[in-house]
Amino acid sequence: MSTLPTTELIHRARDGQREALEELLRRYQAVLRKWARGAIKPDAPGGARPSDVAQDASLAVFRHFLSFKGASQAEWTSWLRKVVTSKAKMSRRRAKGAERNSSGNVPLDSLGETQEVASARRSPSQVTAHREEWRRLLVHFQGLPADQQEALILRRLKELSVAEVAERMHRSEASVDSLVQRATRTLRDLMVGVEAEAATPEAQRIRNMADMVLTGYLRRCEAGERVTLEEVIQEHPDCAEELRGLLHGMEQLKALWPGEPT
Template sequence: MFGERTESDAAADEDEVLARARAGDRPAFAALVRRHQDRVFRFLLRLVGSREEAMDLTQETFLKVFQSLSEWRPEAPFRAWLFRVARNAALDLLRRRRSLGFLAFDELAPDEGEAAWPDPAPRPEQRLDDRRRIAALDRALASLPAEQREVLLLRELEEMSYAEIAATLAISEGTVKSRLARARAAALDHYQRDTGERRDA
């Protein structure tokens, strides 16, 4: 696939790839997609809680990015813009779910959340402990309101700085800081209650 590049190589020629993609160069855009598709996908997966919908949203995100790439200004960090497009698509979906009368993802009770959440793709190299931990974390994430979930995911999965998260979500860095602290406290509380008392070997 595309694992041969190192991160620094990728960063070094990102500007050039972006410039070509903005000019409508499809191979350059394809390179951009390959570079970011997994990150966008795993953010969306944890944000909406459904693998299939996350796949659709990932595709939707990149189509939207391709069509509006000319509106993006190189002064703004591309990753923040990309994740903003992804996040807006996800929030549309969450709103649509609500208007369709389905339970919003963040209103699921923990047990139902567990049922609604697909298993993380079982991979042979992934240890059982990891999968258990991820399942418990998924339930903790599902218990958070979307505004806390997105902040937490941008920080923990994408490792964005507070400034970058603020740019992505169009909120202040102070809000990022307080929302992240609240999200962590709530996620940890849920996670510990989920895993702490009971241990199934």
């Protein structure tokens, strides 16, 4: 990968090759840090740091790579610079807001900054661990087959109905359910380090039950039925932990997917 030109890496990353996206980010880390140092001075008020801006920009690129529509190296670097500029502005706003609000009430310019502000309240070690969890989730997402990525984005992140997703993907509704189910399960297993092949028969039974219950729950919600996840969990206590784990991964992914690299 290290010998491939940027244009080829972009093409491969768009095809779902996780290693290509990782190489793109590795190759441009020094550039991101340089741009961040130019946007945020080391003595900036409120604790804004160039290293944080560069790290946030890297995370944003992981989040929103699928929204990048260019193909050339010039388009890629231009997009990266816009992401860094956006993150630098956000960092300065947070720093100024924190200075103005000694009571701890930080004003939000938009709901999308909630995660960013919450991160600022954690200890450095907590922030590092949190970002690493995000990075792992997004790397695993990029490693999913393209059809599973598309189904998951449309169904769980953009919250389209099964019928709408099926029409867009030219698939049956049952096929869409299967793609979403497999993608959700794969992300869950990768995040907790579980190998499906190593599961005991009882563990596999619980996993299968959780997958089916979750799919049924989403269908019931789509049909307008007023049912909460906790009610569903009470109906299926044997797979309660698995259900919560599956939903936790999706909520994390939603938090990372506001739609634009801001």
